[in-house]
Amino acid sequence: MRNRDELRYDLDELVIDAGDDFRVNGLMYTDPHIFEIEMERIFGRSWVYVAHASEIPNPFDFKTTTIGLRPVIVSRAENGDIHVLLNRCRHRGSVVCRFETGNARFHSCRYHGWTYGADGALVSVPQEGAYPKSFDKSRLGLMPVARVANYRGLIFATLAEDAPDFVSYLGAAKRFLDYQLDHSPAGEIVLNRGAHRTEYQGNWKFQIENSTDGYHGNTVHESFWKLMHEFGNRGGQHGNYAATDIRKILKRREQGAVYGFENGHAMLEYPLPETGLDTKAPGPQGDYLRALEAKHGRAALDLIMPQYNLTIFPNVGILLDQIRVVRPIAPDRTEVTIQLYDLAGAPEAVNRQRFEGYERFFGPSSFGSPDDVEMFAINQTGLQAKEVEWLVLTRGLERERADGDGVRIGHVTDETPQRAFHRAWKKAMAA
């Protein structure tokens, strides 16, 4: 047991990945020093999701967000280019954009009035004549991130000049991200349904790990399965369940698979509804499937339409019709923004049905996700018993299989996704 008076550890000791042993040290969820290093080595170097292009469709549209703790502006310039800029005045360090979203040709610092264009260029400095001759506005634009990627409308940014290109970073997870986006007959999602903004008193990694955890649902969401058993799907369907009998639901929850990808991406997959895909069905649902069938062919539908809960390292999930961004605030404090998206080209009735299913399970007053959040709070509390040190993540280690490209596939209740996350975490932290 480690002596608590000297919390000394090597960062690569925090994840033990050796043969049939896989453990992570509880300090990674509680220690302020480790949290600070995460903000540099995880968020300062990975590709981090910052926006969807549909949130800033017009010239001069912007939104603000964070990369780790860094405030950033995602801004569309007059020519349509998307810039991701550190939201920090080059003069004395104030944020220059103080709104969540909006449209502005210029961002003017409230402190002394330095003013920047939508592309980040410094365009004016009040009483500029007082600066020395060496003062060069062209070198004092808002600092851009190192690189920006727009993958089918999803905007990712990295602060690392030497990051791999984004598609390489996605690796084998790319196929499943494509399937998610292919749920839209137009191949495009639209974020226009507002957001749920939640907070919890627990570490940011709990929410990401839980997003691909197929083991917790039977216990954590028992209340929801009972609700489905009692009321059926009339109030909005959750996931791929056609049956609402609780015994059938629990049986269904043993079908599917989990995936661990290189670079820490992870996925939980539940199969197609037990009734299959009825492309002959009358009405909007049938119209929707027929539109997808016309575009991709019948065989591809069976690949596109299962439920995929995908997380892209480090902090974004694309799952159950939503983009979920997990924002670390402190070791024991996290904010989560969940945005339901519409499927462009799908009948309004289909998007409405997705909306109802989403609202039933997600958001601070809903019947699903608040029970997950309660787990994060008890998790954070239990970890105060630091003498125990380790969390055990060996579930399914001996039955998971390698699938090429560094992909591992496990039983739907196995901890293959969490191990993939922690392997990437360890690699990034030790670097």
Add this chain to the structure above:
Amino acid sequence: MKKTAHPELVEGRAALSKDEAEAFLYREARLLDERRFDEWLMLFTADGLYWVPAEDSPDPYAKVSLIHDDALRREERVFRITRTTAHSQDPASRTLHLVSNVEVEAGWPEAVVRSNQIVTEIRAGGGNYRHYELGEQRLLAARCEHRLRHESGAWRIARKTMWLLNRDMPIGNLTFIF
């Protein structure tokens, strides 16, 4: 609604007085605070809506809401709290409503009652047991609008809307009924 010359009558019917409106809101608050949820459900019309928007939204389908409950979802909400072990309500929230600034826009058969409400909430672990998020007393401040409809001999809620002051901010556990 066209009002008659007599201030207490609307189209010849007894208008909802401020006293009656206040009594209605106080009773609703008491039913919630005393966890008499089945009686609370009875306050609504069959097509009644309970709506807590997450941000300024013209209608409950434009943007996702915090609460967007028709009769079925209200019944589900009460079922979940009272008949299942929902971890986020175990321990359950205690609530205390303060109702104030009541204004009545009398009409027949519908009337609008506006109020300000402060809901104090706590999930107490009991004794010395604590975990993160337990034992913190929280305040929800809301501007409320009750659209009441006179139906089957009584005023009932056709639409209850609560605009929380912090509706578009990151917000914690709101799984209790307020």
